[in-house]
Amino acid sequence: MNNKNSSMPTKKEKMNKKTLLRVIKTAFVVNKPLFVFAVIFIILNASCNITGPLFIQRFIDDIINPSLSIGSGMTEAIKGQIINYALIMGSLFLFGVICNWLYRYFIVLLTQGMLHKLRVDMFSHMEKLPISFFDTHHHGDIMSFYTNDADTLRMLASEALPMVLVSFVSVIAGFITMAMYSIYLLLVVILFSVIMILFAKFSAMRSAKAFMTQQTVMGEVEGFVEEMMSGQKVVKVFNHEKQTIDDFDKLNDEYYKLNLTGNIFGNILMPIIQNIGLILFITVAFVGGCIVAFGPTYNITLTGFSTLTIGTVVSFMLLSRQFTNAISQASSQLSMIVMGSAGASRVFMLLDQDVEVDNGNVTLVNCTIDDDGTIHEVPYRTGYWAWKQPANDKYPLTYRRLRGDIRFFNVDFGYTPNKIVLHDVSLYAKPGQKIAFVGATGAGKTTITNLINRFYDIADGKIRYDDININTIKKADLRRSLGIVLQDTNLFTGTIMDNIRYGRMDASDEDCIEAAKLANAHDFIMMMPEGYKTLINGDGGSLSQGQKQLISIARAACCNAPVVILDEATSSIDTRTEALVQKGIDKLMEGRTVFVIAHRLSTVQNADAIMVLDHGKVIERGTHDDLIKQKGVYYQLYTGAFELE
Numbered sequence: 001m002n003n004k005n006s007s008m009p010t011k012k013e014k015m016n017k018k019t020l021l022r023v024i025k026t027a028f029v030v031n032k033p034l035f036v037f038a039v040i041f042i043i044l045n046a047s048c049n050i051t052g053p054l055f056i057q058r059f060i061d062d063i064i065n066p067s068l069s070i071g072s073g074m075t076e077a078i079k080g081q082i083i084n085y086a087l088i089m090g091s092l093f094l095f096g097v098i099c100n101w102l103y104r105y106f107i108v109l110l111t112q113g114m115l116h117k118l119r120v121d122m123f124s125h126m127e128k129l130p131i132s133f134f135d136t137h138h139h140g141d142i143m144s145f146y147t148n149d150a151d152t153l154r155m156l157a158s159e160a161l162p163m164v165l166v167s168f169v170s171v172i173a174g175f176i177t178m179a180m181y182s183i184y185l186l187l188v189v190i191l192f193s194v195i196m197i198l199f200a201k202f203s204a205m206r207s208a209k210a211f212m213t214q215q216t217v218m219g220e221v222e223g224f225v226e227e228m229m230s231g232q233k234v235v236k237v238f239n240h241e242k243q244t245i246d247d248f249d250k251l252n253d254e255y256y257k258l259n260l261t262g263n264i265f266g267n268i269l270m271p272i273i274q275n276i277g278l279i280l281f282i283t284v285a286f287v288g289g290c291i292v293a294f295g296p297t298y299n300i301t302l303t304g305f306s307t308l309t310i311g312t313v314v315s316f317m318l319l320s321r322q323f324t325n326a327i328s329q330a331s332s333q334l335s336m337i338v339m340g341s342a343g344a345s346r347v348f349m350l351l352d353q354d355v356e357v358d359n360g361n362v363t364l365v366n367c368t369i370d371d372d373g374t375i376h377e378v379p380y381r382t383g384y385w386a387w388k389q390p391a392n393d394k395y396p397l398t399y400r401r402l403r404g405d406i407r408f409f410n411v412d413f414g415y416t417p418n419k420i421v422l423h424d425v426s427l428y429a430k431p432g433q434k435i436a437f438v439g440a441t442g443a444g445k446t447t448i449t450n451l452i453n454r455f456y457d458i459a460d461g462k463i464r465y466d467d468i469n470i471n472t473i474k475k476a477d478l479r480r481s482l483g484i485v486l487q488d489t490n491l492f493t494g495t496i497m498d499n500i501r502y503g504r505m506d507a508s509d510e511d512c513i514e515a516a517k518l519a520n521a522h523d524f525i526m527m528m529p530e531g532y533k534t535l536i537n538g539d540g541g542s543l544s545q546g547q548k549q550l551i552s553i554a555r556a557a558c559c560n561a562p563v564v565i566l567d568e569a570t571s572s573i574d575t576r577t578e579a580l581v582q583k584g585i586d587k588l589m590e591g592r593t594v595f596v597i598a599h600r601l602s603t604v605q606n607a608d609a610i611m612v613l614d615h616g617k618v619i620e621r622g623t624h625d626d627l628i629k630q631k632g633v634y635y636q637l638y639t640g641a642f643e644l645e
């Protein structure tokens, strides 16, 4: 059953400060001027909000109150002042709006640029990861780095963090201004704020926790549906529909409950905090009114005793409202920040994975060879290749002809350190030889080929390629010298021609067709509606398993490499076609070193050496005739079952 997040780092429900800082740093690095501008406009925007209440105070104390107490009504001077105030307030308001609009615009540019870069970084980093990474991580998990996690990261950077900065500036500015008005009133505000913050923290953590578990379960739901869709035929054949529906119901219930909890805490947070804000508003009005009534001695400010006016109280009320709004806004982002930093830490986890190490410095170069055997490196394709060993302390620069001689000396290997899969394997393949591996499923045949192309590195022993330590060869060059048909056929979306050319990107159409003919794929391709131009999709859905294998053989033939590895390349092909393909392969193999993992023993009878593997050990080796004479395991397989199944 799908268990999506089993291998993921545990999602901490706590905010990870390091991750948050790294998100900010990443955004900063993407576009420094844009980042600085965004921050400046955020601060300007938040500061503009504070000026509103300040003007109200002046307005009440300088205009309304005097005109009321004098009873003279509106004089011309006062009218002029009103217009002045209105103009100033209007301009400040407009300025605030423009700052707001600008910072949002900058933030969008910044975060989208950051995500664009992150996706490129993630993908190019992923391409450099060793095969073992993909063994140990579920594909669904890796997919979600690009979708869910990238999206929570976007919300974190584009909404939550800017909002928190706005709130932070408002809170600081509001705090100072209020302290200038009245310390007593400020104490009231602080008391209420503490209650609000405690409550917000409690419910935000609850909802973040539920939402994050919910994401894991959502992954499971997705995985389940996906698995049941691809396994629909098996479900029907074994009458498992009812069971499947029950299983789905269970998952769905869990998903529902978590969703409910998350949303309940998320949804009641704002209203409750707003209500606390309202109570504060009234309390400030009451306490403020009392102080005004009892006189100036009852009012302490940051700068000493001072009179509290009606205007100050009104202004204070507005400020306290902004203050609590800022706090509630910041708290509404709390769960987003927790979730976003979890998503971000997963994205960073991918980016921090160790890439496939390649210490190799031996490269593969085109060359020409003189009659006396001297090798000259040339920049164009000659059909001859040489290993170029750069000069070092001990040896000068040397060229060595690529011959395709591969030897294993006492190789031990395990995918995990505690489970050894290959024990003391020694073998040699001289240039042009055909070496076959036979043995039961799980004996270690594919594993041997995984070591030749260095998908994995050996634990002990030596592998030599043309007498060069395979670890010193640059991986890309090593793999370029190998034509490989993997056990699992994988085609890519594109035309059949594209898929064959994947073997060697500079192959001409004629080369590709030639390769297809070798692989005996030409005939069936010509029967397709658009021949070589027929589009196939990623999983090659419209082709039979055997046809897919033929295309992947053609792809390997196309790369024209001196060493060929065929891992059960013809396992899904009927016997008659196989005989034809075999002929093609034999033609392809002429003059090449070939490792072939055989499904049917009939196809390996002409091998120069047959290795019989059992539980990771070579138990018999020799030609077909030798092995038959030995009357060992091979003999039994050959005479008994005939096929290794």
Ligand SMILES: Nc1ncnc2c1ncn2[C@@H]1O[C@H](COP(=O)(O)OP(=O)(O)O)[C@@H](O)[C@H]1O
Pocket (backbone or CB within 6 Å): 135, 415, 416, 421, 439, 440, 441, 442, 443, 444, 445, 446, 447, 448
């Ligand atoms: N990626 C992997 N991670 C861990 N163990 C693996 C992996 N691939 C194969 N194995 C194990 O290694 C052993 C040999 O597998 P393999 O070489 O694929 O066998 P064969 O190709 O002969 O059928 C098996 O026991 C298998 O379970």
Ligand SMILES: [Mg+2]
Pocket (backbone or CB within 6 Å): 445, 446, 447, 487, 567
């Ligand atoms: Mg295998």
